[in-house]
Amino acid sequence: MELFVYKGEFKLPSIDLDCLRVLMYIKLTDVKNIKIRQNFSPLRSDNGFLPYLIDTTDNKKYCGYEKIINYLKSSGYVLDGSEKNEACLSYIRQNLYPYFMYQLFGSPQNIDDSRALYATRTPFPFNFYYPSKYIKKTEEVCQALANFSLEDPIDHHDTAEMEVKAKKCLNWVSEKLGTNEFFLNGTQSEVDATVYAYLAIILKFQLPNNQLQAHAKQCENLVRYVNNLTKKFFDESECFESEKVKEQNQKKEQKVFTGQEEDGSPAEIRKRYIVSGLFATTAMLVYGYLHGIFSITLAEKLNENRTTYSDYDREYVGDDDD
Amino acid sequence: MSKNSTISQLYLNINELERVEMGEKIIIYQPYDEVQILLAENASCLAVKTYLKMLGRDFVVKSCTNAEFMAPGKRTKLPVVQIGAFLAAEFDPIINLFEHKKMSLTENFNADDKDDLVTYLSLVDMILTNAELYITWCDNTVLNEITKKRNGSVYPFPLNYIQNFRKRSAVLKQLSFYDYKNLTFEEVVDKVDKLCSTLVLKLGDKDYFFGENPTELDAMVFGHFFCIFTMELPTSVSLLKETINKYTQLTQFCGRIEKKYFGKIKN
Numbered sequence: 349m350e351l352f353v354y355k356g357e358f359k360l361p362s363i364d365l366d367c368l369r370v371l372m373y374i375k376l377t378d379v380k381n382i383k384i385r386q387n388f389s390p391l392r393s394d395n396g397f398l399p400y401l402i403d404t405t406d407n408k409k410y411c412g413y414e415k416i417i418n419y420l421k422s423s424g425y426v427l428d429g430s431e432k433n434e435a436c437l438s439y440i441r442q443n444l445y446p447y448f449m450y451q452l453f454g455s456p457q458n459i460d461d462s463r464a465l466y467a468t469r470t471p472f473p474f475n476f477y478y479p480s481k482y483i484k485k486t487e488e489v490c491q492a493l494a495n496f497s498l499e500d501p502i503d504h505h506d507t508a509e510m511e512v513k514a515k516k517c518l519n520w521v522s523e524k525l526g527t528n529e530f531f532l533n534g535t536q537s538e539v540d541a542t543v544y545a546y547l548a549i550i551l552k553f554q555l556p557n558n559q560l561q562a563h564a565k566q567c568e569n570l571v572r573y574v575n576n577l578t579k580k581f582f583d584e585s586e587c588f589e590s591e592k593v594k595e596q597n598q599k600k601e602q603k604v605f606t607g608q609e610e611d612g613s614p615a616e617i618r619k620r621y622i623v624s625g626l627f628a629t630t631a632m633l634v635y636g637y638l639h640g641i642f643s644i645t646l647a648e649k650l651n652e653n654r655t656t657y658s659d660y661d662r663e664y665v666g667d668d669d670d
Numbered sequence: 671m672s673k674n675s676t677i678s679q680l681y682l683n684i685n686e687l688e689r690v691e692m693g694e695k696i697i698i699y700q701p702y703d704e705v706q707i708l709l710a711e712n713a714s715c716l717a718v719k720t721y722l723k724m725l726g727r728d729f730v731v732k733s734c735t736n737a738e739f740m741a742p743g744k745r746t747k748l749p750v751v752q753i754g755a756f757l758a759a760e761f762d763p764i765i766n767l768f769e770h771k772k773m774s775l776t777e778n779f780n781a782d783d784k785d786d787l788v789t790y791l792s793l794v795d796m797i798l799t800n801a802e803l804y805i806t807w808c809d810n811t812v813l814n815e816i817t818k819k820r821n822g823s824v825y826p827f828p829l830n831y832i833q834n835f836r837k838r839s840a841v842l843k844q845l846s847f848y849d850y851k852n853l854t855f856e857e858v859v860d861k862v863d864k865l866c867s868t869l870v871l872k873l874g875d876k877d878y879f880f881g882e883n884p885t886e887l888d889a890m891v892f893g894h895f896f897c898i899f900t901m902e903l904p905t906s907v908s909l910l911k912e913t914i915n916k917y918t919q920l921t922q923f924c925g926r927i928e929k930k931y932f933g934k935i936k937n
Contacts, residue, residue, distance in 0.1 A: 414849075431871045434864070435789035438796045446847075492840075492847040524785060 349379070351416075353399045354469045355386040356588035358552040360578070363465050365448075366413040367399045368545035373417060375581040376536050377425035384586075389474040396481055417538070427537050436532070436539045440517060444546055446489050447514035448560065450507055452549075453486040454498050457557040515563050521547075522567035529576065540577075547574045554593070686756065687770045694754035696722065696729040699737040701748070705823050706735065709901050710802035715749040717761055717893025723931040724775060724884045725768065735824040761795070765886055775885050783880060790872065790879070790887050797865045798894040800850045801858050801910065807841045809855060811906045859909050866917045873919055877926065884927070892927045895920060 351374070353367035362368045374382060393400040393411045400411040401419065410419045452462045466479035487498050494506045521531075521543060528534040531543050550560045551574050564570050578587065636642055700715045701707040707715070722729050734740075741747045741759035750759045758764050768774045776787060806817045821837060822830030845851040850858065869891065872879055879887045895914060899921075903911065915921060 431868045432786065432789065434868055435786070435793040439789040439792040441848075442792045442796060488843055489847050492843040520785070520788075523781075 349382045350385055350402045350404060351382055351399060352385050352388045352393070352401070354466070356586075357465060357590060358554065358593060359587045359589045360548055360552050361582050361586045361588070363469070363549070363553075364398060365545050365549060366397070368548060369413055369541045370399050370401075370416050372541035372544050372577070372581065373420065373427075373538065374425075376541060377420065377427060379420065379425050387469065387471070389471045390478050391474060396478065428535070432532060433538050437542055440521075440539075440542060440546065443513040443517035446493050447507065447510040448546060448550070449482075449486045449489050450505075450510060451555070451558070451560055452553075453483045454490060454505070454507075455557050456502060458555045459483065461555055462553075511559065514560060518550075518560065518564055518567065518570070522570050525569055525573060527569060529573075544574065544577050548578065554596070684770070687767055690756040690767065690771070691754045692771055692773065696727055697752040698722075698729055698731045699734055699740055699750040699752070700731060701735065701737050702733045702824070706820055708817060708820060709806050709897060709903075710799055711738070711748045712901065713798070713802060713894045713897040714761060715893075716897055717890045718749055718751065718764060720892050720927065720931060721761070721764070721775075721886060721889035724889055725773065761791075761886075761890060775883065776880075779880070787880070787885060787887055791890060793865065793868075794887065794890055794894065796848060797861050798898075800845060800848050801862050802894070802898070803841050803845060804850055804853070804858050805855070805903070805907045805910060807838055808845070808851075809907055811904050813838075815904060855907065855909070859913050862910060863913050866914055866920060870917050870919050873923060878923075888923075888927065891920075892924055895924050896928065899924065 351370065353362045353371060354364045356362045360368065361371050371384070388398075390396050390398050390400075392409075394409065395411050397412065399413070399416065400409060401416045402409050403419070410416045451458060453459060463479045463483070466482065467475040470478050483498065490496055490498060490505075493510060496504050496506055498505075525531055525543075530536050531539045547564065547570055550558075550564050551571060553561070555561075637644065698715070698718065701711060703712075719729070719731070737750060738748050740750045740757075742757050747759035750757060751764055753767075756767070758767060765774065769776075776784060779787065805812055807813060818830075818834050822834050825833050842851060869879075876882070878884045879891070898911060898914060
């Protein structure tokens, strides 16, 4: 079997909700002989989203969370979830999912960051297209639930109801989890994969406006739950963190100790000024030259040019006379 | 106002709930039963009515053509319930109101049962409401023969087309949010089938889902199933009815509730 997912970030195995859910499910059921592939575009997926799974024995493709899970279940990788499984999943889906999506792909402060995360993980021409599918999905969510469009001015984004529901849902998860290691009375179930995926993204993503993170961080057991499960089920090698994020984190830590400005030293700023000044001047000169506002001629060729010019002039005058 | 309103709205809501006089008459507004109402709307109206009956509250049903536009907020929801100056739409806010007033059916429940109740409510709501919306708005026979005629029946000529189009696109958005839009009818029925078997497990040999006394979940399940049983649907979607009919425990359960709470009206 081959599973295609997005590569991770912020020390997570993947950045995408459904990818994380599937990955966690695989770990929980201990699926062997599966190859996890990153850095593939969603082009070959039927619905345009990762994850998708290919059964290499008969080359059948399963796209989307539900189909993959159903396939895994039918091949014997089942968790002994009680009948409460479905109910919990639908409760989370109805309450947490809308605001979760809005926060990632709807909030104008975050939209660029999360889009960039997906775009850097998609090969070249597709990176302009596939991330916007998530935004379109969020647009649908907002229109269906709160009747506003993402293109409306921010004052019209009526997210209050979604937000309250999502926070209530987090509280419910935290209460229900208690001090247990797993969600449903301390036994592994499908709900764990889902809850973990939501919480990991909420807690680990670094976004400019992250209301759910602020809320979830106050529930200590949720933070502990995510850290425990990440450590328990995923190796260091499976969790990815890019250099850029590492640097940012280091800077953040340094900031606490030294109070250093993030924008660099005065010398750096001066250098930036000079470079941009030079660039502007060159651009202006090139423009002037190309439009013939001024021309550059070498001194030696000057005479030659003049004669040709006067020849042309004379001919032209002559034509006119005829 | 909308941006800083998360907390202020919560406060306002609670404040508003505080002011509701529970002694006042309850009025339910809904579309006309015989000619206008659609399956999903009928189900949610019946669920609310059953809930109020279980609480032992009297209510008056007022049919009006524009009921769906009376709901507070931007979305159109049904039924609209008025208690004095308090207006609410759909099942959730009404449950919240009674819970806030400490009059709900589940006052003495422990935390575990309450969790179950909440999650099962959302499961039933999600699967059955979407399945109903799916067959009313996505199945071509039902859409052309029943839905468009019924929904447009109360509007004059050009408006009925516009209203049908408007409502259909709103419903499709909701379905695509729940990933139901691209499913086939069989897959939808499959989901309902799964739900039924979960419910049968939960019901067991008990009279109601949580023992001897009715709860919100009973009201909601009854509302949906009873409407699916009684609504006249073309043969192309009769599979849905047959699927639920397979589970005799559920049909018996519906019969029990009908007899207990609606028996007098039916006769």
